[in-house]
Amino acid sequence: MKQKIMHFLFLSCLKATELIEKKFHFKLSFTEKIQLELHKMMCDACKTYEKQSGIIEEGIKGNHHLHHSKAVDSEQLKKQIQAKLQEAHK
Amino acid sequence: MSKNQENLSDWVDQFTAELYSWTFHKVSNAELAADLVQDTFLAAVEKLDSFKGDSSPKTWLFSILNHKIIDHYRKKVNQPVNLKNDSFSNFFDTGGDWQENRKPNHWDEADEKQLIDDDEFQQVLEKCMEALPEKWSACVKLKYLTEKNGDDICQELDITPSNFWQIVHRAKLQLRDCIEKNWYNI
Numbered sequence: 083m084k085q086k087i088m089h090f091l092f093l094s095c096l097k098a099t100e101l102i103e104k105k106f107h108f109k110l111s112f113t114e115k116i117q118l119e120l121h122k123m124m125c126d127a128c129k130t131y132e133k134q135s136g137i138i139e140e141g142i143k144g145n146h147h148l149h150h151s152k153a154v155d156s157e158q159l160k161k162q163i164q165a166k167l168q169e170a171h172k
Numbered sequence: 173m174s175k176n177q178e179n180l181s182d183w184v185d186q187f188t189a190e191l192y193s194w195t196f197h198k199v200s201n202a203e204l205a206a207d208l209v210q211d212t213f214l215a216a217v218e219k220l221d222s223f224k225g226d227s228s229p230k231t232w233l234f235s236i237l238n239h240k241i242i243d244h245y246r247k248k249v250n251q252p253v254n255l256k257n258d259s260f261s262n263f264f265d266t267g268g269d270w271q272e273n274r275k276p277n278h279w280d281e282a283d284e285k286q287l288i289d290d291d292e293f294q295q296v297l298e299k300c301m302e303a304l305p306e307k308w309s310a311c312v313k314l315k316y317l318t319e320k321n322g323d324d325i326c327q328e329l330d331i332t333p334s335n336f337w338q339i340v341h342r343a344k345l346q347l348r349d350c351i352e353k354n355w356y357n358i
Contacts, residue, residue: 089267089268094268094269095264096260096263096268096269097268099341099344099345100337103340103341106315106340107315107321107325107336108322108323108333108337127270127276130277130278131276134279134348134351137284137287137288138297138347138348140284140288141287141288141293141297142297142301142313142315156189159188159192159206159209160185160188162206162210163188163209163210163213164181164184166213167177167180167181167184167213167214167217171177171217
């Protein structure tokens with residue numbers, strides 16, 4: 083019973099982490115904002131989750147410098163495309 | 173050859189490398205990236221007459237390319253995923269509280285910026301992304317494809333906003349857990 087009342091007022095961790103993800107791309111409603119803030123005040127795990135989720139977001143955005151070594155020969159690709167274009171004109 | 177067609181041939185020489193590296197970053201697959209760039213130029217031939225030069229050729233080609241990439245992801249997102257109903261129950265108990273052994277631990281993030289720039293951390297992240305169901309990783313990646321907000325992405329993908337952030341929510345829970353296990357060995 084206590085848990086039910088708590089979740090009604092301050093959200094469950096499941097719901098709180100959902101709102102944390104929602105917040106990255108959508109605006110939260112006023113109620114959602116308050117609920118999430120209250121939840122985080124009491125829940126260290128979700129506060130930690132939010133911080134780490136933010137780090138992962140940044141990480142995915144920055145995840146490009148790894149790939150340069152795997153690039154194909156762009157000269158060859160150019161030739162291939164030029165040939166295809168020639169064909170397309172015929 | 174018309175003037176426009178000559179232009180297009182020049183553009184292949186000028187922009188192929190750049191278009192390719194952008195695409196490769198987005199799809200992480202060399203063969204697929206090459207195909208998408210090639211398709212872009214083939215589509216450009218068809219549309220050449222409608223190119224009025226209002227934007228630079230480069231911008232024009234990138235906009236065709238981005239549509240191709242989004243199409244690729246849209247197909248993936250629309251593939252049904254074997255969504256285990258209990259995928260949340262790995263992380264939360266029936267009341268919605270964290271499972272004791274899945275609670276986020278503190279990471280020793282002395283410097284977040286440093287962490288994000290760390291090649292090894294990026295490799296762990298990459299590996300963990302690959303471990304996700306394709307549909308989930310497609311949603312996560314697509315967020316960074318364009319600088320669009322959530323509503324626009326949902327429109328592109330033809331899914332509802334709540335569907336979108338629920339997929340991202342599941343993906344993120346898995347990702348975070350995977351990184352914690354593989355990077356911090358907690």
